[in-house]
Every structure is written in structure tokens, then in C-alpha cells.
Amino acid sequence: MANSQNSQVRVRFAPSPTGDLHVGNIRTALFDWAFARHTGGTFIFRIEDTDKERVTDEYIQRAIDTLKWLGLNWDEGPEVGGPNGPYLQSERLAIYKEWADKFLTSGAAYHCYCSSEELEAERERQRAANVAPGYGGTCRNLTADQIEKFKAEGRKPVLRMRMDDGSTTFVDEIRGEVSFDHKYVPDFVLMRADGSPLYTLAVAVDDVMMKVTHVLRGEDLLSSTPRQIQVYKAMGLKPDEYPTFAHLPFVMGQDNAKLSKRNGEVSIAWYREQGFLPEAICNYLALLGWSPGDDREDITMKELVELFEVHDVHSSPARFDMKKLEAINGDKIRALSPDEFLKWSLPFLTNAGIISGTDAELNLVKAALPIIQERIVKLDEIPAMLKFLFVKEFAVEADSKEKIKDDQSKQVLKRALEVLEPLASWNHEAIEGALRAALVEEMGLKPRIAFGAVRIAATGSHISPPLFESMELLGKEASISRIKGAISL
RNA sequence: GGCCCCGUCGUCUAGCGGCCUAGGACUCUGGCUUCUCAAGCCAGCUACGAGGGUUCGAAUCCCUUCGGGGCUACCA
Numbered sequence: 001m002a003n004s005q006n007s008q009v010r011v012r013f014a015p016s017p018t019g020d021l022h023v024g025n026i027r028t029a030l031f032d033w034a035f036a037r038h039t040g041g042t043f044i045f046r047i048e049d050t051d052k053e054r055v056t057d058e059y060i061q062r063a064i065d066t067l068k069w070l071g072l073n074w075d076e077g078p079e080v081g082g083p084n085g086p087y088l089q090s091e092r093l094a095i096y097k098e099w100a101d102k103f104l105t106s107g108a109a110y111h112c113y114c115s116s117e118e119l120e121a122e123r124e125r126q127r128a129a130n131v132a133p134g135y136g137g138t139c140r141n142l143t144a145d146q147i148e149k150f151k152a153e154g155r156k157p158v159l160r161m162r163m164d165d166g167s168t169t170f171v172d173e174i175r176g177e178v179s180f181d182h183k184y185v186p187d188f189v190l191m192r193a194d195g196s197p198l199y200t201l202a203v204a205v206d207d208v209m210m211k212v213t214h215v216l217r218g219e220d221l222l223s224s225t226p227r228q229i230q231v232y233k234a235m236g237l238k239p240d241e242y243p244t245f246a247h248l249p250f251v252m253g254q255d256n257a258k259l260s261k262r263n264g265e266v267s268i269a270w271y272r273e274q275g276f277l278p279e280a281i282c283n284y285l286a287l288l289g290w291s292p293g294d295d296r297e298d299i300t301m302k303e304l305v306e307l308f309e310v311h312d313v314h315s316s317p318a319r320f321d322m323k324k325l326e327a328i329n330g331d332k333i334r335a336l337s338p339d340e341f342l343k344w345s346l347p348f349l350t351n352a353g354i355i356s357g358t359d360a361e362l363n364l365v366k367a368a369l370p371i372i373q374e375r376i377v378k379l380d381e382i383p384a385m386l387k388f389l390f391v392k393e394f395a396v397e398a399d400s401k402e403k404i405k406d407d408q409s410k411q412v413l414k415r416a417l418e419v420l421e422p423l424a425s426w427n428h429e430a431i432e433g434a435l436r437a438a439l440v441e442e443m444g445l446k447p448r449i450a451f452g453a454v455r456i457a458a459t460g461s462h463i464s465p466p467l468f469e470s471m472e473l474l475g476k477e478a479s480i481s482r483i484k485g486a487i488s489l
Numbered sequence: 490g491g492c493c494c495c496g497u498c499g500u501c502u503a504g505c506g507g508c509c510u511a512g513g514a515c516u517c518u519g520g521c522u523u524c525u526c527a528a529g530c531c532a533g534c535u536a537c538g539a540g541g542g543u544u545c546g547a548a549u550c551c552c553u554u555c556g557g558g559g560c561u562a563c564c565a
Contacts, residue, residue, distance in 0.1 A: 016565050051564060116563070123561090132491055133561055158563050175494070184492045184561080192563045199565050223493055223560045249495075250558075284501090287514090291502055295513040314495095314502090317558070321500050324515045334528080375527040385526095432524085440524095451524035463526045 009041025045077030111157035134186025275379025352383035457486035
């Protein structure tokens with residue numbers, strides 16, 4: 001698949017795990033991955049954990065697990081290593097320090113002794129005066145004396161990048177040419193007073209050091225691009241050596257706000273618990289901001305890799321629609337082979353305490369899965385659907401119970417009992433034949449009425465998998481005894 | 490406020506000057522099928538934000554306007 005022309009493509013997914021990876025992150029990861037695979041390039045996974053206040057080890061581990069679960073395998077990054085590591089920014093501090101020193105020496109950056117309070121006050125004034133907020137350049141050209149004075153006051157400096165005059169123009173693969181006047185890009189901080197790097201420093205240094213050729217990331221980073229480019233310049237890169245940028249549109253919540261806890265679940269872990277298949281999530285997310293160009297919507301990972309082009313990605317944001325995800329998930333579940341469906345189902349059954357894992361249970365599950373496969377949208381519906389086959393203390397659901405207390409129901413159940421008990425072979429054809437002859441033809445009842453009562457008696461609910469198959473699986477003894485029990489309700 | 494990005498059915502999208510009385514999918518509504526629930530099948534509702542240009546012709550190009558969003562941190 002790799003061809004020589006594109007084999008040098010290197011893309012990275014570089015989240016800052018300040019929480020669980022969410023739908024938006026994953027869409028970005030998916031596109032990064034698809035682009036790398038499509039071009040036969042390298043997919044790099046880097047953890048941006050420079051903000052120690054917010055990033056935790058647990059979130060980092062969960063991010064790794066999530067990507068693995070989704071099948072977005074990486075060529076360089078945590079666990080697999082690679083020639084350009086380490087891939088955790090917290091382990092690259094010496095590298096940032098080295099570059100920071102170079103920038104200071106070359107004059108590309110300078111020490112700024114302004115305190116947070118002073119800067120805040122400055123911004124306040126700018127807002128009041130209605131001018132562009134940003135660092136005014138107080139410490140841009142400090143004399144040796146001034147520096148000594150600040151040091152004597154005990155001030156610790158941050159390292160600030162010196163933006164040059166003029167503007168930055170670059171071609172975004174998705175948005176076309178984008179231009180920023182440096183009037184609106186103030187000198188920005190590269191390093192905190194404690195010597196730790198900021199995003200703007202680390203991201204640019206890493207992308208260069210890791211030889212990243214394409215930066216596909218969220219639209220929220222679009223306006224920080226001139227700052228990255230300024231760092232590239234300070235590192236001595238020529239414009240044709242900069243990575244290519246492509247800013248992906250947002251994935252929005254239902255109410256048109258940025259996705260958050262408040263409007264719909266954002267954590268992928270939640271989708272996993274609900275019984276969404278990774279393939280469904282990826283398929284749905286792929287359709288948010290991208291399409292294969294025709295009316296196809298059922299996309300496998302393989303097809304995504306074949307078809308994905310950055311140029312086909314939209315520039316406009318997309319709303320997340322749970323209903324559509326569910327529809328796709330249902331389609332994907334139906335398309336599962338019996339073995340795959342079994343594999344996905346088992347954890348849900350055991351976690352719900354429906355089965356403990358004995359061979360007998362396994363065989364029953366295997367036999368029962370085909371009759372529910374086309375009736376579920378999410379895997380977490382399985383326990384409730386198959387519960388009637390395994391439950392030790394059988395009881396009819398309260399709302400269904402009311403429906404079989406009338407005389408007609410009692411008669412139906414009694415008659416059902418009479419024709420079922422003598423049945424020699426217990427299979428769904430025989431059960432259906434007997435019941436249909438007795439209840440529909442003989443008693444003249446509508447099938448839904450006749451079978452409805454039996455359904456409630458046998459499965460405990462007026463909603464169940466197909467009745468005759470269910471009774472076959474349940475077995476003759478249990479079926480008979482449940483019908484008897486229902487008659488005496 | 491300033492800078493930047495974005496604007497086709499409720500939602501995701503097809504559309505790159507004539508094939509568009511705008512197509513598909515999800516949702517919703519009605520129907521068929523039917524042992525319930527699903528699945529499946531059929532039908533229906535609903536969109537080019539607005540206003541100006543350019544052009545023989547515009548959803549497609551330009552301008553304005555309105556609307557939405559992002560950034561404006563010693564967050565990313």
C-alpha cells in the first residue's frame with residue numbers, strides 16, 4: 001500500500017490528557033490515523049503532559065487504552081517506543097530547555113519579569129481602551145541594570161518569544177490560505193518561571209524533532225499556528241520545511257455548543273460501557289466532517305484507509321447525533337459473524353451477572369444469540385433480552401402480569417398447556433404448530449392475542465425474542481412450569 | 490471589543506456555473522409485513538440564512554449583511 005512518493009508522511013495525534021478522551025479527540029485521532037495509513041506513512045502518538053496541574057497518569061493510561069480499543073494502532077509512541085522518543089513531553093524537558101537557551105542566546109526570545117498581576121492589569125487597561133489585548137512588550141529590551149533590579153526584587157522571569165513585525169500566512173489543507181497580522185499575535189510565553197515548557201514551545205519543538213510532516217488537529221489551534229511558525233523560524237527552519245497544517249472542524253454537542261459533559265456523553269469509555277462497537281464509533285465519526293464523496297455511509301476501517309483524503313474534509317463544524325450513531329451501531333451488530341457477536345456479548349452477560357461462564361450457559365447463549373442479533377442497537381441490551389433463559393427465580397414483570405389476569409388469557413394458557421405437554425419433540429416448529437392449531441385455528445383468536453399471553457407466561461414480558469424459538473431454548477420443563485405458574489397468578 | 494474560522498432538510502452530508510422542479514442517510518410521520526419487539530420494504534414531511542452583484546444561466550463565483558464558533562493564559 002505504501003508508495004515511495006508518500007512513504008515519508010508522518011502524522012501525530014498529540015492529546016493533552018486532562019480528562020478522558022472524548023468524541024472530538026477521537027475524531028481527530030481517527031483522521032490522523034486514517035491519513036497516515038492511507039499514505040503509507042507513520043502514525044505517531046505523543047502525550048502532551050506539560051500541564052502538570054491537569055494531566056494525570058490515569059488519564060494518560062486511559063487514553064492509551066482507548067486508542068487500542070478503537071484499533072487506532074500507532075507506529076511510534078507510548079509502549080511501542082520509536083526512534084524519536086521519548087513520546088511523553090514530561091520526559092523531554094531537557095530538550096525544551098536546550099532550545100529555550102538557544103532562543104535566549106540568539107535573541108529570538110527574552111526574559112520577561114512582569115508579574116501575573118501586572119500582566120492582568122495591562123490586559124484590563126487594553127480591554128477598557130478597546131485595543132487588541134496582549135503583551136505590550138515591557139521587557140522586550142531590558143538593560144542590564146533593569147534586569148539586575150528585577151532580580152534583586154526576587155522576580156523569576158518567564159521566557160517570552162519575540163514576534164517579528166509583519167504577518168504569517170500559511171496554506172491550511174482544509175481552509176486554504178490563512179493569514180494573521182502579527183499586530184494580533186503578541187509575544188507569547190515559551191517557558192514558565194519554574195522552567196517548565198508551555199504548549200507553544202513543546203508542540204513546535206516536538207513536531208520538528210519528530211519530523212512531523214502533517215499537523216492535523218482541532219480548529220481551536222488554528223489561531224496558535226503563527227506562534228508555532230515563529231518557533232520554527234527560531235529553530236532555523238525554512239518555510240518549505242514547515243509541516244503542512246490542516247485544521248479539523250469541531251464536533252459539536254446537540255445544542256450547538258462545544259461537546260461537554262453537559263450535553264451528551266463525551267467520554268469514549270462511556271460508549272464502550274453502553275455497548276457501542278469501536279467499528280461503529282469510527283464509522284460514525286468518520287462521517288463527521290468527511291464523506292467518501294458518494295452516498296456510501298457504511299464504511300469499514302479498511303475502506304476508510306483506502307478512501308480518506310484530507311482535501312475531502314470539510315471546514316464547517318458538525319453536530320454529534322446519538323441517534324445516527326445508534327443506527328450505525330445496530331447495523332454493525334447485525335453484520336457481526338456469530339463468533340464475533342458471541343465474543344462481544346459475553347462480557348456484557350457476565351458483568352450483568354446473568355451468566356457465570358459454565359459450558360452449559362455458553363451453549364445456551366450461543367444458541368440464543370441469533371434470535372436477538374437483529375433486535376438490539378447496543379450490546380448492553382443483551383442481558384435484559386436473555387435474562388429469562390437464565391434466571392433462577394422466575395417472575396413475570398409487573399406491567400405484563402396485569403395483561404394475563406383476565407379469563408381469556410387463563411383459557412389460552414390452559415389450552416396451551418394441554419397441547420404442549422404431550423409434545424414429543426420440543427422444537428420451535430412443533431411448538432408453533434401445536435399452539436397455532438389450538439389457539440388460532442381452534443379457538444379463533446388473533447395470533448397476537450393468543451401468543452401474547454403465552455409470551456408473557458414463558459418469558460415474563462410482553463416484549464421478547466421470537467416466542468417459539470424462545471420456548472425451545474427455555475426447554476419443555478421450564479416452559480410448562482412457567483405456564484402453569486402464570487395460570488395461578 | 491479585536492483577530493480568525495464557518496453557514497445546503499431537525500441532524501450528518503452529495504453538490505465544485507447548466508445533469509438541481511437540490512440526491513442519500515439518520516430522525517420523525519403514515520403504510521406494508523408480522524407471534525410481541527425489532528429487522529425489512531414502501532411512501533411522506535422538511536434545506537441552499539438574507540440582500541445585492543457577475544453571467545445567457547448560481548446552491549455553486551464576488552461583495553455586503555446577519556447568524557454560529559474559536560482564540561484573545563506562566564491551558565492545550
